[in-house]
Amino acid sequence: MPRIYTSELIGVRQDVVDEILLLNPYQIPIISALGLGGSNDTDVAISTKHEWFEDQLFDTxxxxxxxxxxxxxxxxxxxxxxxxxxxxxxxxxxxxxxxxxxxxxxxxxxxxxxxxxxxxxxxxxxxxxxxxxYGVEGSDARDGRYKARVPVSNITQIFDDTVDITGTAEAVQQYGMDDLYESEKQKKQLELALQLEKAIISGLPFNDGNTRMMRGIRNFIQTNVVDAGGADLSLDMINDLAQSIYQVGGFKDGGNYTVMVGAHQKRVISNLLSDKLLLQRTDDVRGNTVKTIVTDFGEFDITLDINLNPDELIITDVNRMRILPLRGRGFGHTYLGKKGDSTQGQVLGEYTFEFKQEKAHGRLKGLK
Structure with missing residues (x-):
């Protein structure tokens, strides 16, 4: 059913976050898993520089x-x-x-x-x-030590596009389409959601005052990064990466870990144990896929994300990540009305990405 935009709606911002969250999760798996924040006052960024503090124990x-x-x-x-x-x-x-x-x-x-x-x-x-x-009975209190919390930050990034429908396009009958403007708005929402998903993974920090780009997962992970040197992915590689995370305390709070891969490495994982499958004579189904991988350090669901490089694998804790809108700046649509012979509207959102305790995550790169 067509949606009617009248002059009373010009300049009125309508929230479209719920519409974006209904998009195909295979296209935006991280956004689908984390949501887009904004549910309460602690679920938003209040400045273009979003800062949080992380506790760390003394090295041992x-x-x-x-x-x-x-x-x-x-x-x-x-x-x-x-x-x-x-x-x-x-x-x-x-x-x-x-x-x-x-x-x-x-x-x-x-x-x-x-x-x-x-x-x-x-x-x-x-x-x-x-x-x-070295505790001695009856001794005085030993000198105390204090390790300050470490500030970590990210910046907000604007994602916007314009719906622009000419008068001719509105007048021409569109096959299978009741409302061309609404259809184009939905496409813009998908395009911007895909851009946000890419920024969450691949973003590099940039800020010149009016233009800002956020840091993404790949840039945040610095400690547990392993270069495979062109070797084939193996279960030992995944286990070794999980061990690196374990040794710095990554699994001490349990977490909600997932293995993120692109299409190529997803096929490699599915084929890793293909020779171990046992088929019954009456089984007329062939082929296999892996949805969960079991390591010595836990079972991890596998997330397929088209935005990852074909030569990388990332182990990350969903519980240590948040997508946050700048307060009042979650994805929304503003109808701009007629401009000459066109009808226009704007879809815009401003978001940042919170990624806690980078040592609790890991990345394999340079895979064949």
Whole structure:
């Protein structure tokens, strides 16, 4: 049924978010999974620069930079963050007690062979791991430590297009179409939703004042990025990437993880275990597909997204992502009325993307 636009509607903005969320989820899988925000005052951005803060625990491991003998009691490390006085640390099977920390030389002083463990040589590149504090009955409160929350931000990006129907186009009968203007509006909404989906994945930050582009998933993930060097995707690669996320605490809160791939790698995954299928003689169906992949670190649904590169795979936690509109700027349509011999309207939305704790996500690139 045609929708009637009258002069009273000129300049009136109508929300079209619900219409966009009814689009095919295969075209906009991330938007379909996350929604478009704006449901309450905490589900919107209130500035063109959207900022959030992330808590981080103190590091528990550091790399030794200079080799030491089994009798040495001073060790130079790349980072002093894990260490404090009266802390028990571990190298292989040896326990040591940190007695001093020198911030000038990045050197810690230790008592070797704590608790009757055997001291050993420590090579450059070896890892020292903080275990626990050395608690002494009746001692004073130890000096406290504070690690400030880390600010992370993204910027809003405008997505807009114009519906423009000439008088002739409106007058000519359109086969199978009751309302050309409404049809064109729906197409613009789909096009802008696809643009937002692409920005969420591939966006690179840019801001010159009036023009802004948001950061996307690919740019946010910096820690767990593995270059496959043109090798075929394997289950071991996916397991290794999941392990990298696990080792930095990515799965400690459970999460809602998914494996995102483009069409090519989706076919590769479906073929990984094709030789393991068992078919009954009476089974006249052939072919296989994989919707969930099982790793040593959990089961992950597979999300097919046409906007991913053909040589990449991303493991990401849906619970750590949000799409947020700038307050009052979610996708909407404004009827602009007649302009000469055309009828015009504008579809516009301004959004940003919140991506928390990038270490809890991972990316494989350079796959065959």
């Amino acid at each position: 491991k550091a790399v030794v930079t200079t080799a030491v003998a089994a009798t040495d009691t001073q060790i130079v490390v790349a980072s002093l963050e894990p260490f404090r006085s009266n802390l028990v640390i571990k190298h292989n099977d040896e326990l040591m007690l940190v007695t001093a920390v020198d911030t000038t030389t990045n050197k810690i002083t230790v008592t070797r062979g704590l608790s009757s463990t055997t001291p050993g040589a420590i090579a450059a590149g070896d890892i020292l791991e903080a275990m626990f504090v």
